[in-house]
Amino acid sequence: MPNQIDFQKVAIETLSIEQQALAVLAQQIDERFSRACEIILQCHGRLVVTGMGKSGHIGRKMAATFASTGTPSFFMHPGEAGHGDLGMLVRGDVLIAISNSGKSDEIMMLMPLIKHLGVPLITISGDDKGPMPQNADVALTLGEIHEACPLGLAPTSSTTATLALGDALAVALLEARGFTANDFAMSHPAGALGKRLLLHVKHLMHTGAELPKVSPDTPMNKVLYEISNKRLGLTTIVDDNGVLLGIFTDGDLRRLIDKHQGFDVNLPVSEVMTKNPLTISQEARAVEALEQMNEKKINQFAVVNDQQQVIGVIGMHDLIQAGVN
CATH class of the missing domain: 3.10.580.10 (CBS-domain)
Known part of the structure; x- marks a missing residue:
């Protein structure tokens, strides 16, 4: 039989822990964030996002948000990249690599080729001590946050914070580009907003x-x-x-x-x-x-x-x- 628990209490506690994680993240926003935005704005290619496991799921959403708000972007699976998909990455691109530990083996395997291409690397990790942030042009960090998972194992608060950081980047870039509702509608012609703004x-x-x-x-x-x-x-x-x-x-x-x-x-x-x-x-x-x-x-x-x-x-x-x- 399942344990008898107060589901609503657990839900509120989970949300409270994740709110705290966002508060910690807000304290991490400094000149590194500004530098990351400048690098992306100067990019003449695409913003490529990569990450393994849960970080990969967050990376896919980040890439989709960037693409729909004026920053050409796509997701590259790091495992597949080592078997040919690294050809997606070319000179002129910028790479965002996500790993809470900063130690993703699949991404570290790609590091020599990333350096060879001269692609600027922005990392997102819990801290700046791992080999990934140590090799980055800009190392964005989440700060000392606690997972909402009571075991401290399942990525919960860390993925929420990463997603929020991606949104912050997308919104900052959107404003810097002067991206408008009409621009948004151009990439969403089939949606309700597209019909509201594009149909005359x-x-x-x-x-x-x-x-x-x-x-x-x-x-x-x-x-x-x-x-x-x-x-x-x-x-x-x-x-x-x-x-x-x-x-x-x-x-x-x-x-x-x-x-x-x-x-x-x-x-x-x-x-x-x-x-x-x-x-x-x-x-x-x-x-x-x-x-x-x-x-x-x-x-x-x-x-x-x-x-x-x-x-x-x-x-x-x-x-x-x-x-x-």
Whole structure:
């Protein structure tokens, strides 16, 4: 039978120990951290991250974070590097090597070749006494921290601190590069943020033959045909130069029927259209269009250019279908 323990108490104790580890790490941030950032910023190649075992798992995440925040990076497995993958590392790269003990045999085996290539080496270890930090251009240390594992064996606090140090490097480099949310979106086009920042109205709006539009003297029977044929729930009303005069929606139709118990099919649309309707620019972000639709409680926008000519129509369905939220 398993021991009877207070699981919540253990969880809180674990988090407390790891918080202490981060506090210790914060005291280790000094000119070495600044030097590491400068070396990476001066790199003309890629930032290569390596580590064995749990350090390797942390290294993979670090490399992914660097790559998504403006620092080209990838992970190199030190064991595989000794069997050919060291070819991933070339002059002009920078190497971050992670080992809590600073003694990883797999990484130390690569040291002569790393030195031969002239690749700057940044190490992350518990202290600076091991052979890895002793051979490093910059030796970043975690400080004297205690593992949350009660046996003191499983990497817990040390991996948390290493991950946090990697995040600190990534954020410092991000700010130094002037990396923006738009830059982030460029490397995350399939994600929610990418859609919020990269999709604009012009990418989703209906144009050309799909664009519903009629002249102001068009009778209602033909207006209804245009709305039905284009399947967008409205039509724009434009003058001879394509300038927007108003819109007429299927909602306007329902309200017209309710008010007058029907309508004259020969009635010109100019007499019942909504004048000066809300419009949007094709350069507006799609998420802005959705937010404005929700705020104004409308389902469509006429898209106009600087001359107020209609160039498209965009509906809430288009935005939702594109995954904008």
